[in-house]
Amino acid sequence: MTAIPWTVFVPELFLLGAALLIFLLDSVGFRWLEVFGGLATGGIVLALLAVLADLRFAPLAAFATVPANVVDAPWSQLGGSLVAVTSFGLVFQAIFLTSALLVSLSSLSRPTKEKGAAIFFGLLLFATLGMTLAALSADLIFLLLSIEITGISTYLLVGYTRRDPRGLEAAMKFYIIGALSAALSFFGASLLYAAYGTTSLYALGTTVVYLGHPPLDGATSIALLGYAFLIVGIGFKVTAVPFQAWAVDVYDGAPSDVSAFLAGGSKKVGLFGYFLVFLVPILFAGRLATAPPACPVGLCVTLHPDFGVPLQVIFGVMAIVTMTVGNVLALQQSEMKRMLAYSSISQAGYMLIGLAVATSPAIAGALLQIFAHVFMKAGAFLVVGAVAGLGIGSKIEDWKGVGLRYPYLGLSFAVMLLSLAGVPLTVGFVSKFVLFSAAVQAQGWFVWLAVAGLLNSALSVFYYARVLRVMYMERPEPRSAALPSGAVLGGSEPPLLALGGIGYGRAIAIGIAVVAIFAFGVYPQVVLSTFQNAANHLLQAL
Amino acid sequence: MSGTLSALFPWAFLVPLAPTLAFVIIGLFGRRMQRLEWGGWVAVGGAFVAMVLGVLIAVGEMLSPGTYSDRSVAWLTLPGNGTGAFPHGFSLVMGTLVDPLSAIMLIVVTVVGFLVMLFSIGYMHRDQGLPRYYAELSLFLASMLGLVLADNLLQFFLFWELVGVCSYFLIGFYYAKPSAASAAKEAFLVTRIGDVLFLLGIFIYFDLFATAGPGAGWAASGFLFVSHGAPFLAGVPVSNATLFTVAGLMMLGGAAGKSAQFPLDVWLPDAMEGPTTVSALIHAATMVAAGVYLLAVVSVFIGFTATDQLLIVAIGGFTTFWAASMALVHRDIKRVIAYSTVSQLGYMVLAVGAGFTMVGLYHLFTHAFFKALLFLAAGAVIHAVETQDLFKMGGLRKSMRITSIGFLIGALSLSGIPPFAGFFSKDDVLGSVYQAAQSHPAYWPFLILAYATVFMTAYYIFRAWFLAFSGDHPRDPTLPHAHEAPWTMTVPIVILSGLAIVAGLLAFVPQFGGLFRAGAGFLPTPGVPPTYTTTSLLLSGLSVGLGLTGILTAYVLWGNGRVFTLAESSAVQPIRRLLLERYYVKAGVDWFGLRVVYTVSRFLAFVDEYIIDGTVHGFERMFSELSTRARRVQSGVVLDYAAYVVVGLAIFLVFLYLVVPAFPALGGG
């Protein structure tokens, strides 16, 4: 038995503390956006540092709050604990907190007079809190409830502008699909509970012998159906096809910062859920083949002789369909945010490859892709928000000449799009490279996943290149060129960075994303080895 | 002392970093640096730092000869799990390798790079777009140094491409001139052919070594050249000898593209459209030598088969003669030197092919200095008289004394007259090929071509010297009155003149010669002596004699302002025309393009328009149509979205509950 100390929750306590402080200040009539934003950012940074310390990153390792023997302890020793600390989960926590950090930094640049700053940052913190809690779960209900914290907070975040019909419509759609998905996933959990009498993720996937009591007769088929429900219920967050349709409308209607958070953060919690819930049954078949579990009292009842392969087929097909649908739909898109939303869907398809292949390199590749996506997609949405703040329309064609007029934003956006397209020296290339190589290495039909991914990457270049062309090669319409036209035509020097108009918080957030895209593109090993360790440990611990 | 300098080896990455920084600074702020010559002095500074560091490292390597210092980071590691497509996994590595080969190249690249940068300040002063020029030149220098220090083939390739891109931009520096733009394009396309072959070769090597046992092959170690201070792959058993040979030929293809060897040589003379400084640095001393360096690296660290070697010798030997013959007749001073470059690169390839890698590098080393000298001197002349036509010049000896002497030293060196640098290295090349030909009779014809070239080389370069500098006055009286160049231009010429004299003698300094011997110690090809040491006096005499005869011939025909005109009826006239027309290769290509290709292309255009285009457009239309249609699922009605969710649920339920148990292959049953 490995006892879980309360210090496991230190990052969560930072987030919760900041959120409660913000609500408290708000309730006494305090209105100062920078303070709320500062509190939120501070809480997130502290939480991130704590997580990195727990991951034992060299300069911070001394501050680790979780004992080393607790991290990655075998799940069989958890004794039905609802919480487990895995480096896999910690990596996800770091990813969640990074995306939250980008968003909260950038939101510091919102108009100071804006109402609802407290509620915005409070909800952002709670959404992040839900995600970090989810990353600690060893239990299905714990996982679903944590996801629900994120869900409820993000429904409200999307609609927090109150007077924006687009935002509220997005919130309504998000809520309906989200609540439906929640009902379906809890129903799935109830079926699994019905079959085995437990909701422990570990016990669910292996044998029931650990719990010392026999499963329900006919459990196999009921559990199968339970998993089907969970694919749907969690898949909604992942934006996997066919549960993707809401995402486009919501990313489009929500304020750009919130879209950035949804694409960069809350989508990933769904992926984490997918990995946690389905890796055990997927790996189970292989586990049986290599090392049949000891069966002391004759109560070893397995789920299904070969439960993994059908699930892998499902996720493989889902991956291909998701990336293809996302890319094809993005081709003809004329709205910038919707184009990014479709691209986000297709990226989810790439990430699912890792789950379908389910080998350690593939999981590490998926982690890298998830990590990269934070900077690429959240960053892109932040740039869109900044550009919208400069009074430029939401259509792609409205972006004519943006690259020349606003070199900082233009260059950043170009870098993010190139990374999304998978151009070398960006992290987007490395993540795809690792992921596809892992699929090829696994051989068999997994190779087709890599082929589909490559073809889709090629397809996606079309719509990214279109945006680049508009930004750099086309001149703005006369009416929108009310700004100094010389700057556009190259007559005079464009302002070097032109940060003033977009706010320094936002500029810094965008800068972080760009630097990360390059830094991890040039030297990915620094994170990749962490991801590889996390994947290995997860596979060993389960 | 040696210990102190060896301590620098792990910091070799700073060498390319200095010009990279210069590139970034000039790229960001160059347009505001009017007082720093639009960033020129920043570029000079970057190059200077690189030179100091590079030379110190090279000296460190000389003092501890034969050491390999590899510092690398695996920037991407995919562990293998013993099964699957690459059982040992692989890692992509970025690193710096300091070894005898790279030490030699470091000296060449940094010294010539610095001098050319300095020369540019004066030479380019009047041009527009200088920030672009200095940024690109700094990036070029950085990439070239990255290539030189690469410790693995993939990194080598990456910088190889980067160098090519820089070359493309710099050739097309005067992009408003159509000929410059087209030359840039031509250079890019022709070298791309070589690049593709090079990449193919890398893949073949990867395939060959990927399964060569844990830790033994590149599969596990990312295309590395060395491991634990010793050549990594030389000696690793190869499963498929034919493929190994093919891979070597692919490397030759890549080298031929970069080093302008026959038949990929057409681009280099045309590349002279770029600024003369660019020609000196990129298209004479450094980038074009990268092909030779690639062959050297492969021969040391991986090894060629006998078939590969014969082909390399053939290509090198033939190119030597072929290019020199074209240099005999041209009027454009830069083109004459460009052909000479192709020809001299042929010598280096020849030596590497014959198994004398270090001899080839020796010639590369000396050639870099005297060829850069020739180009810079030519640049100074062009700067002064604003023409490149030799037949308009004349008598410049008086007004441009330093330049004329510099050019003369370069010409003597190129002609192989002792004690100038070119004599030693060329003599070494010829002698070593002679030695190799003893056991490989197939080398003989190419050796003979190489000797014939010695005469031609001396003739054409002195023809150029006499035309430009001898006599009393310019043949074209409209030329502006020439003045000696400013100090930023003459100082590099003087320094390079000095180097063109001593670079060959340096080999007799024990430490410096040790650099070459140490590199040779790792030659994998058995049976070939590691270095050429004893020059038969007879052979040396032969080559010097041929060179002197060439100079004499040139003097007789062109000396003292004479202009030799070939009678129209002369039997040699067709040959002259043939050479002037560059063996009609260019015209042939054009004719071929016009007649054959045009006819074929009309047919192809038809095919293209109606079949290929139709298909492509069909796909495009299909995807667009698909996209437009499929977009309708995004109806905006949230109930439809809920319906998709439920449909998905139904599909998964049915699949898992009904379909899976029915198909054992899916794991059911």
Added chain:
Amino acid sequence: MTDLPLAAFLGLSAVLLGIGIFGILTRRNFILLLIAIEVAMNAAILNFVVFGAYWGGTPGYGLEGPSIAVVLVGLAATEVAVGLAIVLALNRLRGSINVAEATVLKL
């Protein structure tokens, strides 16, 4: 201690879930959608309660089900509250709570 047909309970929850799904697919009034979702949620809660009772026979286990049920009841109520807040805000802005009419965001 009673005997009850577990299969029938499972069937009943399935039917309730079906009714909920049916409602979600066909109703356009946001409040009816909320109700449909609640019906589906109650199907899950019913399962947890019933099977909690079934697993309750195993010494030391079986209290998960009712515990989850308690939490889910609270969760469902919270969801309804949030849903209603969104309805009210939407109604204030558009004067309608017909979800099929809110289609500004599409394609």
Added chain:
Amino acid sequence: MILDLLAFLVLAVTAVVTALAALLVRELVHTIVWVALFFVSLAGFYFLVSAPFLGVLQLGVYAGAVTILLLFGVMVTRKRIFAREAATGLGPAPVALALLIVVVLATAASTIPSSTTQVHGYSVDALSAALFGTYGAWLLLLGLVMLPALAGAIYLVREGRE
């Protein structure tokens, strides 16, 4: 035994009918009544399977609070309380889809043999001990769901005076 079965049948029919009625009647206020009845019938099940605590909770939270919330929603969103909903056609597709899901689930449920139908009770003491002990984390999470939900919901409905 028979009585139990009878009770089950009655409650099951009530639950299904009230749920359907709630979704199908065209007057929203009637819907609320049907929903309340539906919640009550579910509470009946909970008493039936010896889970009285949950039955009470169901009556309190669902039949009480949630119903009032829904009623409140109806009242605020319409000008005339008893207005009728526009009829929406019952397309065959949604019905078929729902039926398909029910059939698959029911088929799977039918594989449970009748021998495993025994139901055990547990004391409220034990339940509360578990709820606040072993499974306390769930309750904590519920609290963390409710906090942002309430804060956000209040913010959203409060008429901004801007």
